[in-house]
Amino acid sequence: MELANLKDPSEVVTFSQAVKQGLGRNQGLFFPTSLPKLDNIDALLEMPFQQRSAYILNQLIGDELGEETVAEMVNNAFQFTAPLAHVKDNIYSLELYHGPTLAFKDFGARFMAQCLAQVSGDSPVTILTATSGDTGAAVAHAFHGLSQIQVVILYPKGMVSPLQEKQFATLGDNIHTVEIDGAFDDCQALVKDAFDDQQIKDELHLNSANSINIARLMAQVCYYFEAIAQLPKDKQKDAVISVPSGNFGNLAAAMIAQAMGLPIKRFVASTNANDTVPRYLLNGLWEPKKTVSTMSNAMDISSPNNWPRIEAMMEQGIVDKSLLTAESVDEDYTHIGVRQLNELGYLSEPHAAVAYKALKRSLNDDEVGIFLGTAHPAKFKETVENILGTPVALPKALAEVANKDILSDSLSADFATLKSYLFTTLKTS
Numbered sequence: 001m002e003l004a005n006l007k008d009p010s011e012v013v014t015f016s017q018a019v020k021q022g023l024g025r026n027q028g029l030f031f032p033t034s035l036p037k038l039d040n041i042d043a044l045l046e047m048p049f050q051q052r053s054a055y056i057l058n059q060l061i062g063d064e065l066g067e068e069t070v071a072e073m074v075n076n077a078f079q080f081t082a083p084l085a086h087v088k089d090n091i092y093s094l095e096l097y098h099g100p101t102l103a104f105k106d107f108g109a110r111f112m113a114q115c116l117a118q119v120s121g122d123s124p125v126t127i128l129t130a131t132s133g134d135t136g137a138a139v140a141h142a143f144h145g146l147s148q149i150q151v152v153i154l155y156p157k158g159m160v161s162p163l164q165e166k167q168f169a170t171l172g173d174n175i176h177t178v179e180i181d182g183a184f185d186d187c188q189a190l191v192k193d194a195f196d197d198q199q200i201k202d203e204l205h206l207n208s209a210n211s212i213n214i215a216r217l218m219a220q221v222c223y224y225f226e227a228i229a230q231l232p233k234d235k236q237k238d239a240v241i242s243v244p245s246g247n248f249g250n251l252a253a254a255m256i257a258q259a260m261g262l263p264i265k266r267f268v269a270s271t272n273a274n275d276t277v278p279r280y281l282l283n284g285l286w287e288p289k290k291t292v293s294t295m296s297n298a299m300d301i302s303s304p305n306n307w308p309r310i311e312a313m314m315e316q317g318i319v320d321k322s323l324l325t326a327e328s329v330d331e332d333y334t335h336i337g338v339r340q341l342n343e344l345g346y347l348s349e350p351h352a353a354v355a356y357k358a359l360k361r362s363l364n365d366d367e368v369g370i371f372l373g374t375a376h377p378a379k380f381k382e383t384v385e386n387i388l389g390t391p392v393a394l395p396k397a398l399a400e401v402a403n404k405d406i407l408s409d410s411l412s413a414d415f416a417t418l419k420s421y422l423f424t425t426l427k428t429s
């Protein structure tokens with residue numbers, strides 16, 4: 001696989017390089033210079049999820065890692081399902097929250113971890129990241145047990161929900177969690193300082209493993225095939241997919257799937273009140289506003305960092321611009337969405353509700369609509385309970401961690417302290 005930097009097309013890298021580097025020069029995103037067109041879609045849709053995913057990823061990645069290796073990576077990463085639930089009439093929900101941290105980010109993070117372990121061979125790598133909750137859990141679980149990769153997660157003391165802290169700070173082994181006496185911004189500033197420190201970069205082989213890594217998008221392509229495969233056969237060509245969007249990585253993956261030949265009729269980009277993209281598609285002006293807080297807080301983003309990939313696909317004609325519309329769903333309608341779905345016997349949470357309401361606005365009778373369930377309702381327990389007035393049960397994975405001990409170290413928000421911590425902890429482990 002060959003990828004080019006979207007900001008500087010003269011920078012061309014392999015898949016392995018793109019995985020290791022994350023971003024290109026001038027903070028440019030990498031994107032494949034061409035996408036394989038699959039001519040055996042019907043046969044592919046008959047295959048089991050893991051086998052089909054290995055095939056798709058092998059087609060995308062090419063012969064760089066070896067067919068067997070990629071299949072093994074897929075088996076390690078995708079150890080959970082992506083069921084399509086029938087909600088009513090012509091509407092379905094693709095449930096992407098059955099992984100270890102109950103959010104769709106498990107797919108991308110786990111496959112990226114496998115890729116990084118593969119392309120770094122025996123050289124040690126350190127992942128350093130700051131979290132306010134969610135991403136920490138996905139990263140910690142994805143890398144847990146990959147012994148040549150040490151993970152250090154910084155988080156603001158007392159500002160992460162107790163259950164979230166339990167999810168990422170109880171793993172141990174190669175996962176080091178550090179509560180910082182400060183705010184999330186302090187944690188981010190410490191990470192930035194570490195990436196600016198040549199000695200740390202050289203000796204600890206830092207990598208950020210963040211959400212713009214191409215490996216994540218590649219993994220996410222696979223569950224769109226799984227969605228269509230689960231539709232009744234006579235409806236497989238009519239699907240409209242509504243993607244609850246924040247950084248727009250998930251939507252970019254849907255478009256890649258379509259470019260590879262998956263029948264997706266059109267796309268609905270669903271956002272909450274942070275509506276930079278819906279406004280842009282209406283008037284052509286890119287005008288991010290100040291980010292506002294909403295119930296669907298994983299989408300509280302006004303400058304989506306994956307948008308350049310979508311823009312590039314539309315400009316290069318890889319996807320047809322006219323197939324993308326966008327809807328912004330405000331807090332009242334998100335509320336209504338959770339309630340309506342519940343009345344249909346379907347328990348949801350604010351992100352899925354945004355996608356559902358956006359889909360309903362857009363869907364025609366002769367189409368089939370799929371909205372993505374990106375998080376388990378229990379992840380947004382308080383909000384859902386407030387809306388519905390009924391208790392939401394914790395799934396087993398969450399209930400179990402509640403009894404585990406927190407293994408974090410505590411540090412002040414001071415770079416010199418962090419630096420000496422990194423060298424003592426990581427050099428001996």
Ligand SMILES: *Cc1c(COP(=O)(O)O)cnc(C)c1O
Pocket residue numbers: 103104105134244245246247248249250251298299351374375
């Ligand atoms: C990250 C996230 C999103 C947004 O996905 P993008 O790929 O950033 O658009 C939506 N829902 C949930 C629950 C998330 O965690």
